[in-house]
Amino acid sequence: MSEVKTFRHGIHPPEHKELTASRPIERIKFPDQVVLPLSQHIGAPSRPVVKAGDKVFRGQVIAEAGGFVSVPLHSSVTGTVVGIEKRHHPNGSLAECIVIEVDHTSAQTLYDGHELDWENMDTAQLLEAVRQGGFVGLGGAAFPTHVKLAVPEGKRAQWLLLNGCECEPYLTSDHRIMLEWADSIILGVKIMSRILGTEKAFIAVENNKWDAIKLLRDRIPADMPCELVPLETKYPQGAEKMLITAVLKQEVPSGKLPIDVHVVVQNVGTAAGIGDYFAFGQPLIERVVTVTGPGIVRPTTLLAPTGMSLAKIIEYCGGLTDDAREILFGGPMMGTPQQFMDVPILKGTSGIVVLTEGQLQERREYPCIRCSACLDACPVYLNPSALGALARSAKYDDMLNYHIMDCMECGSCSYVCPSNIPLVQRFRVAKGLLREKQAREKVT
Amino acid sequence: MSNSEPRLVIATPPFAKRPVNTPGVMRHVIYALVPAMIAAVINFGISALLLILVCALTCMLAEWLTTGRGPLSQSPAGDGSAALTGILLAMTLPPGLPLWMAALGSLVAIFFGKLLFGGLGQNIFNPSLTGRAFLQATFPVAITTWVPNMGIADFMTLRGDTFALPFLRPVYDGLTTATPLARMKFEGLPTEWTDMLFGTVAGSLGETSAVLLLLGGVYLAWRGFLNWRVPTGIFLTVAIFASALHFSNPEVYPDAVHHLLAGGLVLGAVFMATDPVSSPLTPLGSWIFAAGIGVLVILIRQFGGLPEGVMYAILLMNAATPLIDNLTQPGIYGAVKPAKGEK
Helix, strand or coil, X not given: CCCCECCCCCECCCCCHHHCCCCCCEECCCCCEEEEECCCCCCCCCEECCCXXXXXXXXXXXEECCCCCCCCEECCCXXXXXXXXXXXXXXXXXXXXXXXXXXXXXXXXXXXXXXXXXXXXXXXXXXXXXXXXXCECCCCCCCEHHHHHCCCCCCCCCEEEEEECCCCCCCCHHHHXXXXXXXXXXXXXXXXXXXXXXXXXXXEEECCCHHHHHHHHHHCCCCCCEEEEEECCCECCCCHHHHHHHHHCCCCCCCCCHHHHCEEEEEHHHHHHHHHHHHHCCCCCEEEEEEECCCECCCEEEEEECCCEHHHHHHHCCCECCCEEEEEECCCCCCEECCCCCCECCCCCCEEEEEEHHHCCCCCCCCCCCCCHHHHHCCCCCCHHHHHHHHHCCCHHHHHHCCHHHCCCCCHHHHHCCCCCCHHHHHHHHHHHHHHHHHHHHXX | CCCCCCCCCCCCCCCCCCCCCHHXXXXXXXXXXXXXXXXHHHHHHHHHHHHHHHHHHHHHHHHHHHCCCCCCCCCXXXXXXXXXXXXXXXXXXXXXXXXXXXXXXXXXXXXCCCHHHCXXXXXXXXXXXXXXXXXXHHCCCHHHCXXXXXXXXXXCCCCCCCCCCCCCCCCCCCCCECCHHHHHHHHCCCCCHHHHHHCCCCCCXXXXXXXXXXXXXXXXXXXXXXXXXHHHHHHHHHHHHHHHHHHHCCCCCCCHHHHHHCCCHHHHHHHHCCCHHHCCCCHHHHHHHHHHHHHHHHHHHHHCCCCCXXXXXXXXXXXXXXXXXXXXXXXXXXXXXXXXCCC
16 A cells, blocks of 8 residues: 555544445436526626527537636537526525426437547647536536636646545545546546646545545556555545645645646546547536435435436435435535525536434534644644634634634534534634625725 | 425534534543542542542532523533532542532632633633632641541541531641652652552642553543643653753752652643643644743742642643743644745
C-alpha cells in the first residue's frame, strides 16, 4: 500500500457508503416531464432560445449562456416545450424554468451526436467545445468548467488535479463513475490537460475506494503524465484547498484561487462527462445521482436526465420510509434540505440523501466550554469558538478580525461541538450579512 | 413505505453530529476520577466518602437554586459540571475537614467561582480551586491538618472532626501528621517515591494516588476529552526546573521525582489545569499556560512560604488565559506562505 496523504485537521464522520457503493449505475426510464431551471450553475442564468410549443430534441441547446461565467443549457429529453415559468428550485427559491413534455414515441437519440476530433483542435477550439457542452463542476458547486479551464492572462497551470475524494458521507456517485467509466475519465483528463497545458495530472481518491484506485491505476496509460494519489479518508478532503494541500503540499493563499498556485481542480464526474462529449457528442444532459440514506426504501445509483423531479426519483427508488424526515440534495455535511417534492435534479446534484427521524441531531444547545474541539477540526485553522461567541452577540464586524471570510462552511466545527452550538449555521448568516454590507459600501 | 405526504423537517446542515455532548464529557471526566475516589475512600475511610458526597451535592444544589430550579434533566445543575466541580473540590481537601466547611467551600466554588461570571463556560478561574482558595484563607488550620493514611481496615473511623458544628473550632484528638511536601519543606525529610506514587502517604483526598489519577488522565486523552498538552507541559516544566535546582544544590532542593509525585501536582495538572473553560483554546497557548504553571509551582514550593503551590499556580495562570488566547490566535490556512518555487 502506498503512502496515504492528507491535510491537517478535519473530521471522520461515519461514512455510510455501503448502502450504494456496490450498486451499479442504473439508467432510469424517461419521465413524462422535465423542468430545467435556467440557473443550474454559479454565474449568470442562461437565456432561453425556445418558446412554448417548440419541439426540441435531446441534447439540443434550449438556452444560451448569459455571459462569460455562464453556460448553455440543453434539453435532456426529446419532447415539446410547454412553457417557461417559475418553478420550485432546489435552492429554495422560485426560479425561471423551461418545462418540457417528453415525447414517449421518440427513441430519445442524441441530437447532433458525433465524435469530436480533439487531437486536431487547438486550445481555443477545445475550450469553446467544452463551453458548448454546458459543462459545470459536477461535484456539487456547479461552477462553469470552461471558466476554470481558461487560464487568465499572466498565470499558468502546471498541474491538473482530479477530485475523486467524495468526502461527504453517503455519496458514492463519483465512486461508481470511477469504477464504471474510467476510460471516459482518462479521455477527459487528456483533453483538459491539453487545454490547460499542464505538466502533470493527479487523480486523488480517498483510500476508502481501493477498488477504484486499483482500477484507475491499471487503466492510466504508461506514457500519460498522470498519477493516482490515494488520500486518507477524511472530511473535507474533497474541498479544493484541502485537496491541493494534501497532494501538492502547498497552501492556496487566503483570498486567492488554485490557479494562483498553478493548479486547476476538476471533479472526476466532470472529466468523464467531457470525455464522453468528445467521444460521442453528448452535452451535459444527464448525471449520476446517488439516492441513498435510511429514509429511502431502495438505495440506488441512478443515471437520470437533469430536470427530472425529486418525486419521480424517490418513487423509482421504492419511496420514502415512514420515518423519513429530511431530504437533502448533496451530502449530510453541506447538502441543501428540500421542502417540495416537485423540485428537479440539476447538473450539480450529486446525490439525494434521505435521513430519518432518529438522525435529526439533538438541538439542545449548551454553553461553550472552550473545549477547542472546533479549533482542532477546522481545516482552515480558524477559531470557531471565538467566532461563535461573536456571532451569538451579532458582532459581525469583529468576526472579520478572526478571518470569518476564510470559512468555507464545511461544517466540521458544528459536527464536533459537544455543546451542539450551531457554529457554521451562524457563520453562514454572518458571512451573508457581511457580504451584503460590503456590497452596499461599494455602491455608496 | 408511506403513501401520504412525507413529514419533512427543514433545518440547516450539517446533519451529521459527533455522538457526544457536554454533559457526556462531564460524565466521562467523573468516570476518570472514580479510581482515584475509590483509592481516597480506601485510604481515608468514611470521612473521604462523606466529603465527596457533600461537596458534589452542595455544588449541584447551589447551581440548581440559582439557575431556575427546573427539573434536573433541564437544569444546568444536571449537566454534570456542578457535580464535577464538587468532586474536584473534595479531592483537594484534607480527609478530616469538617463537612460544614466543605459545604461552605462548595457554595463559594459555585457562586463566586462560576455563577457570578455567568455560569458554565464563562468563569475565569477554576471553580473548584476558587472554593479551595477560599477555604485556605478562611480555615488555614483545618485545611492543613493531615491525618495518616490508615487503610480500609479503619473504614468507619472518622479522620477528624468531620461532624464539627458550624463556627465551632474543630477538635483534633487523633493522630496528625505531615504531607511529603511539608516534611521536606519544614523538616528536610524525604519520602519514598513509591509511597507517593501509590498514595500510601498523608495528604488531600486526591493527592495520594498519582498512578490512578494518571490512569484517568490517559483515558480522557485517549477519548479526546482532555487537552494532553497541558499536563505534559506542566510535568516537563516541573521536571526540568526541579532538576536544574536539584543539580545546583542537591542538599537543599529535592529531585524532580519528588516534585512530580508529591502534593497535588498530578491532580492539578491532569484534572484542574485542563479545565477547558479556564485554560487557553489554542495549542501554543496551552503550552505557554502549562509552562507558566510548572514554573510557578516550583517557585512557590521552593521559595515561597507554603509547602504546596499547585492551586495558586493554576489560579494565576487562569487569570492570564484571556491574554494568552489573544496573543496566540492560530495563523489561518494560506495566510503567509507564497507559492512554491515562484517569485
